[in-house]
Amino acid sequence: MLEWVIGLQLRCRKPWTDCTHMYIPVIANSHCFSVEIVFADSTIYVYDSDHSCLTQSQLEQILEPLAVIVPMMVSHAMIRVNDRLAIVRNTTTARQERSGDCGIFAIKYIEFLSIGRNIDTTNQSWIDMWRHKLACDLYEYNCDP
Template sequence: MWDLDVNCMYVPLNVGKHWISMCVNFVTRSIEVFDCGGLRHPGAVEPFVVLIPRIVKAVQSSKSRQYHVKQYTVSYASMPFLLNKSSSDCGVYALKHIECHLLGLDFSLVNDNNIREARQKIAYDLWEAAIDLVLIERMAKFTPPITISSALVELE
C-alpha cells in the first residue's frame, strides 16, 4: 500500500539532454529534486506534483479511498556551486544523488573529483550483472505477476 508499505520512490528524469533525480515521498506528500547543475525544472517536475496524488488515490484499496488529492510540494536539494563542470556526467550524478539520499549520506561526497570512478563502477556493475549466469537464468524464467486489469481509471 502506498505510504504504508512504500514510503518513497526515486525517479531519474531526463530533462532535455540533462539528467536529474527526484525523491517522491508519499508520507510527507513532497518531491525533493536533485540536480548537479543546481537548476530548477518546473516544467519537468510540475506534472509529477499534480499526477502522483491522483495516481496514488486511484490505486488505493477500497478501504482507503478517502485519500485526499492534494498537490505535492517541491523542494530542490542544495548542491555545491559549479558541480559537473564537464556536463557529461549528469546521469551518474543523478544516480549517485539517489544513492546518497537513500543512505542518508551528504551530497558533497559525490563531486567532480570522484565522479569518473563512480561512472566506471556503475559501468562495471552493469557489465557484471549482464554476464551473471544466475541472473540471466532468473530473467529467462521471469513471468510478470498476474494483475487485475480493468477499463480506464477515472482521475478526478
C-alpha cells in the same frame, strides 16, 4: 502503472502501503537530475548537479505531471498526500564540472538518498571511478555465466 501501485502486479514484491519515499531519475533538455518524493511532506525534492541548467519555472513545468499524477496514484494505495506535490530545489549539491556527468550524479543521488547517506559527499572527483564501477557492475549483472 496504477495496477502496480494498487498491487495487481507485484514487480517489487513490497506493498505500496509501507512506501514513504519515491526516487525518480528525470531527463529534460538532454540533462539528468533526480527527484525524491517524500510522501509525509507531500514534496518533490530536486537534486541537480547543474543548478543553472534549468530555471525554477522550467523545472516546475517539467515536474508538473509528477506533482499531479503521483498523488492520484498513491491515493489508491491509501498513502495520504496533498492533491498536488510542492517542488523544492536543493541548491547545496556539488556542481558538475564537465558536460555529460549529470547522469552519474543523478544515479548517485538516488543511491545515496535511498540508503540514508548524505548526498553532500558526492563530488566531481569521484565521478570517473563511479562511472567505471557502474559499467563493471552492469557487465557482471548481464554477462556473468
